[in-house]
Amino acid sequence: MPTPAKYLLVGSVEAYSGKSATVLGLSHQLKQKGLDIAYGKPLGNFIKIPAGTVIEEDVQFITHNLNLPDSRIAPTLLSLDETTVQKRLQGEDTTNYQQLLVQKYSQIPKNNLVLLEGPANLSEGNLFGLSLPELGSQLDASVLLVSRYQSLTSIESLLFAKQQLGTRLIGVIINEVPQEKLELVNTLLRPFLEKQDIPILATLPKSNILRSVSVGELVKQLNAEVLCRSDRLDLLVESLAIGAMNVNSAVKYFRKRQNMAVVTGGDRVEIQQAALETSTQCLILTGQLPPPAFILNRAEELEIPILSVDLDTLTTVEIIDRTFGQVRVHEPIKIECVRQLMSEHFDIDRLLSQMGFNPGVLVS
Numbered sequence: 001m002p003t004p005a006k007y008l009l010v011g012s013v014e015a016y017s018g019k020s021a022t023v024l025g026l027s028h029q030l031k032q033k034g035l036d037i038a039y040g041k042p043l044g045n046f047i048k049i050p051a052g053t054v055i056e057e058d059v060q061f062i063t064h065n066l067n068l069p070d071s072r073i074a075p076t077l078l079s080l081d082e083t084t085v086q087k088r089l090q091g092e093d094t095t096n097y098q099q100l101l102v103q104k105y106s107q108i109p110k111n112n113l114v115l116l117e118g119p120a121n122l123s124e125g126n127l128f129g130l131s132l133p134e135l136g137s138q139l140d141a142s143v144l145l146v147s148r149y150q151s152l153t154s155i156e157s158l159l160f161a162k163q164q165l166g167t168r169l170i171g172v173i174i175n176e177v178p179q180e181k182l183e184l185v186n187t188l189l190r191p192f193l194e195k196q197d198i199p200i201l202a203t204l205p206k207s208n209i210l211r212s213v214s215v216g217e218l219v220k221q222l223n224a225e226v227l228c229r230s231d232r233l234d235l236l237v238e239s240l241a242i243g244a245m246n247v248n249s250a251v252k253y254f255r256k257r258q259n260m261a262v263v264t265g266g267d268r269v270e271i272q273q274a275a276l277e278t279s280t281q282c283l284i285l286t287g288q289l290p291p292p293a294f295i296l297n298r299a300e301e302l303e304i305p306i307l308s309v310d311l312d313t314l315t316t317v318e319i320i321d322r323t324f325g326q327v328r329v330h331e332p333i334k335i336e337c338v339r340q341l342m343s344e345h346f347d348i349d350r351l352l353s354q355m356g357f358n359p360g361v362l363v364s
Helices: 019-032 057-066 082-089 097-105 132-139 154-168 179-195 215-222 247-255 269-276 293-302 313-324 332-345 348-354
Strands: 007-012 037-040 113-117 142-148 169-177 200-205 225-228 239-242 260-265 280-286 306-308
Touching: 007 019, 007 132, 019 037, 019 057, 019 113, 019 142, 019 332, 019 348, 037 057, 057 113, 097 132, 132 142, 132 154, 142 154, 154 169, 154 179, 169 179, 169 348, 179 200, 200 332, 215 280, 215 306, 215 313, 225 293, 239 313, 247 269, 260 269, 260 313, 269 280, 269 293, 280 313, 293 306
Parallel strands: 007 113, 007 142, 037 113, 142 169, 169 200, 239 260, 260 280, 280 306
Antiparallel strands: 225 306
């Protein structure tokens, strides 16, 4: 049997493609196969520094979810932000991060597999020698790419990734494929990429749950005041509706949507009332006008949070749209959804075979 690869880098060609979700779903399957895994994210984005210790929020979340001991957690070497880039450009930071990477990561116990979450795209981290191709080269890692499907033109970035990564690229997940595009992807895109020696290990259908955001996240992004039901900020919002039309049109519009956040003016009481009687997860009021007592009482009964924002409608909608585009998988229902999708659609045996493992001799 070939020597197993020590590292598997989960990368992407653009930000918010689903790397963290893939790590969660994949690690679950690897554990079921009997593999002992470690995890890390060399280049961080969501950093906290309590008492001088660098903590990457995604790493904290994933390692907690996987119940990994400290000895199985690879360190985050650098937070990629304005400050670190400026220090590098000014010559204040002369650290050889590739050397540091090899030094730190060589201390991880050599178990079956070290699962690493790579940068947002192929070039991120280049200034520090920590881009995806450089990480792969320094650690002699195999690379699994996650690509969010936009259209058939998505193929361009995957062909370019193959040029950059060469034989290190052992598989691709095509993520978030709309239901009506699945056949096209599987009969046209997938066979073409396979002929280019780019193994497609999964085409994952689009999931409303995974692209949803919690009401609590909206509160945070909008800096909103919670007027009622602060105990239900865990509700997940799948769509956005703007209550700017007359009430009859609004009712028809709202009834066609599911699990929505409704943005409307604090003075549009009839729209607020209509929204509360449909599939609304939260009501977001602009203009800082408080709703009447009967609206608050009804929202309390229906367990629907009402938020008040000191923003105009356009700015509010822009922030919510951006939040939908930067979804993170930190809710239990999303974790379960990821695991289910991966178990149904991801070819774990092919991945293991590509890495030199014999799936047949692993413990189930």
